[in-house]
Amino acid sequence: VARLLFFGRLREAIGTGALTEALPDHVRDTGTLRAWLGADYPALLDSSVRIAVNAELGPGDRAVADGDEIAFLPPMSGG
Amino acid sequence: MIRIQPDPFEPGAELAAFAGRMPGAGAIASFTGLVRAESDGAPVSGLDLEHYPGLTEKAVAAIGEEAQARFGLAGLLIVHRYGAMAPGEPIVFVAAASGHRRAAFEAVDYMMDRLKTEAPFWKREHGPDGARWIEARPADLEERVRWG
Numbered sequence: 001v002a003r004l005l006f007f008g009r010l011r012e013a014i015g016t017g018a019l020t021e022a023l024p025d026h027v028r029d030t031g032t033l034r035a036w037l038g039a040d041y042p043a044l045l046d047s048s049v050r051i052a053v054n055a056e057l058g059p060g061d062r063a064v065a066d067g068d069e070i071a072f073l074p075p076m077s078g079g
Numbered sequence: 080m081i082r083i084q085p086d087p088f089e090p091g092a093e094l095a096a097f098a099g100r101m102p103g104a105g106a107i108a109s110f111t112g113l114v115r116a117e118s119d120g121a122p123v124s125g126l127d128l129e130h131y132p133g134l135t136e137k138a139v140a141a142i143g144e145e146a147q148a149r150f151g152l153a154g155l156l157i158v159h160r161y162g163a164m165a166p167g168e169p170i171v172f173v174a175a176a177s178g179h180r181r182a183a184f185e186a187v188d189y190m191m192d193r194l195k196t197e198a199p200f201w202k203r204e205h206g207p208d209g210a211r212w213i214e215a216r217p218a219d220l221e222e223r224v225r226w227g
Contacts (some may be wrong), residue, residue: 007131008201009212052199055133071131075214078159078198079112079171079193 003065004037005071013043023066031061033070048075080155081140083130085162090172097156097174104153104176108183110191112171114164118213121206123166129201130161140194150186152177152225157190162198195219 004019011017027033030051038045052071053062064070090111098107114126143155158172171194177188195215202213 005131007199008129008203011129012212052131052134056132057134057136057138071134073131073199074201074212076196076199077202077213077215078196078200079194 002066003069005069007071008074010043010049010072010074014041025062027064029061029063030070033064044072046074049073081136081143082156082158083136083139083203084158084160087160087164087168088158088172090169091197093156093158094174095173097154097176100153101127101176105178106180106183107174107176108180109172109174110187111169112191114166114170116166118204118206120124121208123204123206125166125205126164126170127203127210128164128170129203131199133192135159135161135199138198139194142190145193146175146186146190148173149189150182152175152186155186155190156195159194159198160201164205174204192219192223192226196223 001020001022004021005012006017024036027036030053034044034051050057050073052073053064054069094109101107116123139157140210145159147155153176156174160170164170173187173190175183177183181202196219203210204213
């Protein structure tokens with residue numbers, strides 16, 4: 001299973017800050033994960049939402065697998 | 080040095096301690112960000128600042144390292160709070176020490192522009208109509224772009 005985290009307004013949109021899900025076989029990277037979860041939670045489809053895999057941000061689609069911590073981050077507002 | 084903490088801090092004490100660690104610097108600039116008392120004309124009764132433990136520390140440290148290299152700083156300090164805060168309380172304190180003033184001013188400006196848009200914090204303001212999430216303003220993103 002993968003641990004999914006939701007921050008900021010996404011936590012409210014999803015209704016929880018964390019979910020534990022078994023990833024289906026076709027979900028192998030952040031793009032397919034977003035499309036799969038987005039069917040149930042359309043807020044995740046917004047292009048402003050970034051995805052961190054094991055607390056690492058990166059460009060483009062990155063591999064995901066069971067055991068990963070995958071976080072969905074809305075636009076940030078520090079400072 | 081980077082600190083991400085729930086506890087309040089005192090900007091004057093932070094600045095004095097930082098200056099004490101930088102005896103050879105010719106210039107120190109600093110910035111303090113406070114919880115505003117008013118937002119879009121409505122009073123603010125409090126602020127919650129959410130963060131992502133594990134990523135937030137790393138992202139803020141990277142901003143500090145890039146500022147250090149880019150401006151050739153003698154040293155820097157970033158203190159950023161998370162959790163519940165009241166209007167008027169400090170949220171963030173940034174200081175930069177360098178040989179001359181220009182690098183110190185610019186490094187503080189640079190670090191704040193990046194913290195506003197790239198540090199994993201999410202602000203929720205409480206006001207008369209309930210709570211609302213605050214995201215970086217278009218002006219914040221434009222200011223970030225200045226640095227390339």
